[in-house]
Amino acid sequence: MSKKIGITYDLREEYIKLGYTKEETAECDKIETIDGIYNSLTELGYTVVRIGNIFELTKRLAKGEKWDLVFNICEGIRGAARESQVPALLDAYGIPYTFSDPAVLAFTLHKNVAKHILQEKSIKTPKFNIVKSLSEIENIHLSYPLFVKPDAEGTSKGIDNLSKVKDKEELKVKVDQIINIYGQDALIEEFLPGREFTVGVIGNSQNSRVFEIMEVIINKNSKHDFYSYENKERYQEFVQYRLLKDEPDLIRKVSDLCLNAWNALQCRDGGRIDVKLDSENNPSFIEVNPLAGLNPLSSDLPIMGRLAGIPYKKLIQDIVESAFVRVYGKS
Numbered sequence: 023m024s025k026k027i028g029i030t031y032d033l034r035e036e037y038i039k040l041g042y043t044k045e046e047t048a049e050c051d052k053i054e055t056i057d058g059i060y061n062s063l064t065e066l067g068y069t070v071v072r073i074g075n076i077f078e079l080t081k082r083l084a085k086g087e088k089w090d091l092v093f094n095i096c097e098g099i100r101g102a103a104r105e106s107q108v109p110a111l112l113d114a115y116g117i118p119y120t121f122s123d124p125a126v127l128a129f130t131l132h133k134n135v136a137k138h139i140l141q142e143k144s145i146k147t148p149k150f151n152i153v154k155s156l157s158e159i160e161n162i163h164l165s166y167p168l169f170v171k172p173d174a175e176g177t178s179k180g181i182d183n184l185s186k187v188k189d190k191e192e193l194k195v196k197v198d199q200i201i202n203i204y205g206q207d208a209l210i211e212e213f214l215p216g217r218e219f220t221v222g223v224i225g226n227s228q229n230s231r232v233f234e235i236m237e238v239i240i241n242k243n244s245k246h247d248f249y250s251y252e253n254k255e256r257y258q259e260f261v262q263y264r265l266l267k268d269e270p271d272l273i274r275k276v277s278d279l280c281l282n283a284w285n286a287l288q289c290r291d292g293g294r295i296d297v298k299l300d301s302e303n304n305p306s307f308i309e310v311n312p313l314a315g316l317n318p319l320s321s322d323l324p325i326m327g328r329l330a331g332i333p334y335k336k337l338i339q340d341i342v343e344s345a346f347v348r349v350y351g352k353s
Contacts, residue, residue: 027063027342028073028082028089030096030108030119031056036075037099049097049176051317058318059093062338076108083115091345092119095316102174102206103128105313118349120341122290122312129287132174133209133309136287140307143286146279147307148298150211155201156194167213169248170196172204176311180204183246186213214306216299218249219266220322221280222314224292224340226348230284232277233292233337234326235266249296257320265329276305283307290348292341294322 034050056072063070071089073079076096092112098104106124113124122130129135134152141147151162152173167188172180180203184196193210200208222233240247244260252260266273280295289312296308315321318334327337343353 024067024069025090025346026069026071026088028071028087028092029056029059029063030073030075030079030092030094032075032096032099042099045179047099048179050099051095051097051315054319055095055315055317055321058334059095059316059338062335063093063342065335066339066342068342076111079108079111083111083117088115089117091342091349092117093342094119094121095313097176097313103131105131118345120291120345121293122288126288126290126312130289130310130312131176133171134173134207136310137307140283140286143282145283145286145307146304148211148214148300150209152207152209153197154207156198159190159193159197162193162210164210164212168193169211169213170200171209172200173207173209175204175206178249181248182252186246186248211308214298214300216301216303218299219276219297219305220326221276221295221297222292222323222326223280223284223289223295225344226290227285229344229347230281232280233323233340234330234332235273235276236322236326236329237264237266239264263322263325263329265326272303272305279305279307283310287312291344292323292337 032050034047034052037047037050060070060072073082094108096108098107105127109119110124112119137147137150149164153159167186170185170187180200184199187193187196197208218238219235220238221235223230224233225231238249239262241260276297283295287310293312294314295310297305298308299305314323316323318324323337324334346353
C-alpha cells in the first residue's frame with residue numbers, strides 16, 4: 023500500500039481575489055508549483071492529496087483526516103510567525119511534515135535572530151544592526167555603503183532602489199519606508215561588494231549536503247546591482263544564473279559555511295542559503311530560506327537543478343525521502 027502524502031500550500035490567486043496585492047502575495051505559490059509537486063509525488067508512487075491553505079487544513083483535521091506525511095509549502099499570510107502556523111497545527115495533531123519545525127521557521131524568518139545565532143557559532147555574516155525607529159539610527163556605527171531590508175520578509179520583498187545606502191540621510195529614508203510600509207523592524211547590514219551565490223541544501227544534521235551552488239549575476243541593464251524584488255520577479259531580463267564550477271577552494275569555503283549554518287540553525291530536509299563574498303573573496307552568510315520556492319520554472323532550487331541536469335522530480339524525491347527517513351527511519 024502506497025504512502026499517503028498531503029500537500030499544503032498558499033495559492034497566490036486565491037489571496038489576490040481577496041484583495042491582497044501582487045507584492046503582498048509574492049511568497050504564495052502559483053498553480054504550476056502545486057501541479058509540479060503533485061505530479062512528481064504521484065509519479066514516485068505516492069497517493070497524493072491536495073489540501074490547500076491552513077483554513078482547508080483545519081477543516082480536514084477536524085473531520086479526522088490523516089496522512090503519512092504532509093508536503094508543506096505554506097508561507098502564511100499574516101503574523102510574525104506566519105510560516106510556523108501550519109507546522110504547529112500539524113504538530114498538535116501528530117502528523118509529520120517536510121521541512122523545518124515551527125521554532126526554526128519563526129526565528130529564521132526574523133533574519134537578525136538567525137544572524138545572532140550564527141555569530142555565537144562564529145559563522146561569518148556581515149556586521150549588522152536592527153532598528154525599530156528612526157531615532158535608533160543615531161546608534162548605528164557601521165561602515166557605508168549599507169544594505170537595508172525588512173527583517174521578516176522573503177522573496178526580496180522590500181528590497182528596491184533605496185535598499186543600498188551611502189549615507190545617513192539615505193538610511194533614514196529607507197528605514198522610514200520599512201517601518202511605515204511593512205510595519206516591521208529594519209535590518210541594516212554592511213554591504214558586501216563581492217559575488218553573490220544561492221546555495222541549495224538537502225538533508226538533516228550530519229546527513230545534510232550541498233545540492234548545488236549557483237551564482238547570481240545581475241545584468242548591466244538592471245536598475246539595481248543586487249538581487250532586488252524587481253530583479254527576482256523579472257529574472258529572465260535582469261539576471262543570469264551560473265553554477266559554481268572549477269573553483270575548488272571557493273566551492274569548499276561556500277559549502278562549509280552553508281552546511282555549518284544549516285546545522286547550527288537546525289534546518290531540515292531542504293532549502294537555500296544566500297551567500298556573498300567580501301572584499302577579500304571570503305563568503306559570508308546573508309540569510310537562509312528553510313521553506314524555499316519550488317516553482318518548476320522560476321524558483322532558484324529547480325533552476326540550479328536544471329542547470330546541473332537534475333530533474334525536478336529528483337529534487338522533490340530527495341526532499342520527501344529526507345523527511346521520511348527523519349520521521350520513520352526509512353524512506
